[in-house]
Amino acid sequence: MNTTTLERITPFVNEPIKDFKNPTDAAAMEAALAAVKRTFGKAYPLIVNGEAIETEKKIRSIDPAHPSEVIGIVSSASRETAMRAIDVAAHTFESWRKTPADERASYLFKAAALLRERRFHYDALLVYEVGKSWVEADADMAEAIDFLEFYAREALRYAGPQPITPVAGERNEMVYIPLGVGAVIPPWNFACAIMVGMASAAIVTGNTVVLKPSSDSAVIAAWFVDLMHEVGLPKGVLNFIPGSGSEIGDPIVAHPKVRFISFTGSKETGLHINELAAKTAPGQKWIKRVVAEMGGKDSIVVAGDADVDAAVEAVAVSAFGFQGQKCSACSRAIVDASIYDAFVAKLVARVGMITVGDPADPKNYMGPVVNEAALKSISEYIEIGKKEGRLVAGGKRVGSEGFFLEPTVIADVDPAARISQEEIFGPVLAVIKARDYEHAMEIANNTEFGLTGSVYTTDEQKIERAREDFFVGNLYFNRKSTGALVGVHPFGGFNMSGTDSKAGGRDYLLLFLQAKSMSRKL
Ligand code: NAD
Numbered sequence: 100m101n102t103t104t105l106e107r108i109t110p111f112v113n114e115p116i117k118d119f120k121n122p123t124d125a126a127a128m129e130a131a132l133a134a135v136k137r138t139f140g141k142a143y144p145l146i147v148n149g150e151a152i153e154t155e156k157k158i159r160s161i162d163p164a165h166p167s168e169v170i171g172i173v174s175s176a177s178r179e180t181a182m183r184a185i186d187v188a189a190h191t192f193e194s195w196r197k198t199p200a201d202e203r204a205s206y207l208f209k210a211a212a213l214l215r216e217r218r219f220h221y222d223a224l225l226v227y228e229v230g231k232s233w234v235e236a237d238a239d240m241a242e243a244i245d246f247l248e249f250y251a252r253e254a255l256r257y258a259g260p261q262p263i264t265p266v267a268g269e270r271n272e273m274v275y276i277p278l279g280v281g282a283v284i285p286p287w288n289f290a291c292a293i294m295v296g297m298a299s300a301a302i303v304t305g306n307t308v309v310l311k312p313s314s315d316s317a318v319i320a321a322w323f324v325d326l327m328h329e330v331g332l333p334k335g336v337l338n339f340i341p342g343s344g345s346e347i348g349d350p351i352v353a354h355p356k357v358r359f360i361s362f363t364g365s366k367e368t369g370l371h372i373n374e375l376a377a378k379t380a381p382g383q384k385w386i387k388r389v390v391a392e393m394g395g396k397d398s399i400v401v402a403g404d405a406d407v408d409a410a411v412e413a414v415a416v417s418a419f420g421f422q423g424q425k426c427s428a429c430s431r432a433i434v435d436a437s438i439y440d441a442f443v444a445k446l447v448a449r450v451g452m453i454t455v456g457d458p459a460d461p462k463n464y465m466g467p468v469v470n471e472a473a474l475k476s477i478s479e480y481i482e483i484g485k486k487e488g489r490l491v492a493g494g495k496r497v498g499s500e501g502f503f504l505e506p507t508v509i510a511d512v513d514p515a516a517r518i519s520q521e522e523i524f525g526p527v528l529a530v531i532k533a534r535d536y537e538h539a540m541e542i543a544n545n546t547e548f549g550l551t552g553s554v555y556t557t558d559e560q561k562i563e564r565a566r567e568d569f570f571v572g573n574l575y576f577n578r579k580s581t582g583a584l585v586g587v588h589p590f591g592g593f594n595m596s597g598t599d600s601k602a603g604g605r606d607y608l609l610l611f612l613q614a615k616s617m618s619r620k621l
Contacts (some may be wrong), residue, residue: 111249113584114241117218119233119461124219128233131219132317132459135227141323143173145180145341148187149334152180158314160339160356163230163467164457164501167319170228171318174459176340180374181309181347185340186386188307189356191335196277196305198333200258201250206384208332210299210323211244216402217326221291226320229290230466230502232379232458235421238582239292245585246603253608256301261614270619273613277305278388279358282351284344284372286364287469288424290316295360296322296585296602302327305610306359309338311351312366315469321583344365344368355383359611362391366522366548366595369393383600390610392597393411394522395426395550397507400539400565402444403435406577411445413579414528419453419506420581421469423526426596427573427581431512431519433539438533443510446530450492453506454564466523467502474502477525480518484527487519493526497527514542522548544570549593553580572599 117124136574144151149382154174162168176184195203214221218240225236227516258453261273281301285294294312301308312320320416324339340347344617352360352375362372369391392399399417401410417429434442458466468474475498484507493505503528512529513518519529533539536556572592573583583590589604591597600610 104316108252108255111252111586113586114215114248116246117237119237125461127219128222128461131223133172134225135220135223138171139171141171143171143318145174145176145184146324146328146337146339147180147184147512148191148338149328153453154180158317160228160315161319162227163469164459166471170224171321173317173321173341176342176347178347178350178548181311181340181342181351184309184340185351185354187335188338191333192279192307195307195333198305200303200305201578203305204251205331206327207299207303208248211251211324212246212248213326213330224322225290226458226466228318229287229316229469230458231257231421232464233461237560239289242289242292242585243295244496245536246292247299248321249603250296250300250303250608253605257304257608257612262600268621271617273305273614273616275609276615278611278613279306280356280362281306281308281611282357282507283308283310283313284360284362284364285320285413288426290319291323291400293363293602294320297363298323298337300541300608301361301611302332304608306611307336307338309340311344311347311349312341314341314343348372349375353378353380354364357387358385358443359388359390362389364393366393369597374391388610390598390599390600392426392591392602393595394524394548395428395592395596396431396520396522396546396548397427397429397571398425398431398433398543399429399553399555399580400533400543400569401432401434401438402536402539402554402556402558402561403437403616404557404561405435405438407438407442407445407556409577410555411442411449413555414446415433415449415453417449417581418528419526421587422465422504423528424469424524424580427583428590429553429580430523430528432528432529433533433542435536435539436534442497443530446508446536446581447492450506450508453495455503455505457501465506465524465526467542468497468504471502473525474504477504477523477527479521479526480523480525484509484512484518484529488514488529508527514545516613520546536564540564540568544568546552547595550596551575551580551592553578560568572596572601
């Protein structure tokens, strides 16, 4: 990496989120929604070695607000095509690994620039494909741009000279080299950001990729793969093989030429992948590396001395933003007994103000949950919750067309109850009464997860206690538990929340690299 290239690159800054109160941005968004609607029903092929492949089997990506609307019809890879994509990626790796880091980074910089230009169209697609509100969609896009900008700079840093101790009589160096073929398997919830972050991190470090997106968000992934080819990414580096997780997921993970798996999704799938990847296939020459970021059961602790109004606001936004379908969403409010009744009353009033409906209309704060299976499973948890606690808000489906649910609050929940322990991944919040702060900390750590958490308190000693003992990868004080920013809040959880990869942090790219140490006698 030559130093002049590095000097030209400005320090990383986060992409600002659009303010849709600005009439120009609002008009641009309305126009984009209309334009994207005109693309509904379009066919999207697989992309292997830069070639478009149509298959007979299709994935129909639908609008969860209007399930009869088909956003796109995406070809679904057969096992054979998925295996061919891995062969292509293995072949392409031999040239891509030797491509200079600044050239690899340049594709990410160019992609970020194009995403900025097409921002409202991508926003609109997220509104339709996964039911995000305008603001949530734009935050997803800002994060996608941030990942590209951040990882491009990080790749240049890792390609630069690495500090080692000098010794007389030898010239020594340590360089970071890529791993090989990576299977990149993202979830649907940050449909653009996480998919772009995981794929771009693997690519910019010199690996080649087979990308298997979630079937609920396959169209936005198809748009991104097209965009990467438009900016000139060599064919074969990023291969696009949508398909059913259960059908092609296992053969991809088990393939002997796959060197690593980068996964984000549920605990169940993550553990299954981890187990399968640990088995050595005939002809396999390495121990596969698995990066698995998984579920959460995130708590906001409200101490007796907290600003109750601020805590209520943070809990409502963290629990119900994007219908509670964020791994960082607050699904448990753990509230000190001394303020519990006041907190619950204020929370119920605040939740009553949340609007639910088609997210294409910006007056709606909450849109639909992602699909019919989610609607069913969340509704089942609401029924369980009604027995495990006191339903104080919501609890019902809204309308009969889309997959809409009311924001639901269940109070007086026992810390060991199922709705306090299991990830629901929807707009359902359990409120739990704690005897005191000690008890609150104990409850906060009583799940198998350890992703995000937040504490509302004005007491420095309580903050110190949580710093030491609240066992989560991302801990916040006097702010919401969602909204981690690239570079600012490196993201990843402990325990069954995953491998703590800290996406958007300085250590992240190391997961896609291995170090080679070289010594020459002088
Ligand atoms: P999921 O586990 O159902 O699916 C994730 C991905 O795995 C999808 O692309 C799916 O097609 C694929 N898949 C399914 N079975 C597979 C198999 N056998 N082999 C290979 N791939 C397979 O999760 P989801 O519903 O898409 O996402 C929601 C989950 O993701 C929640 O649990 C949420 O907490 C978690 N999540 C975690 C983070 C984090 O950073 N920790 C971020 C976002 C989402």
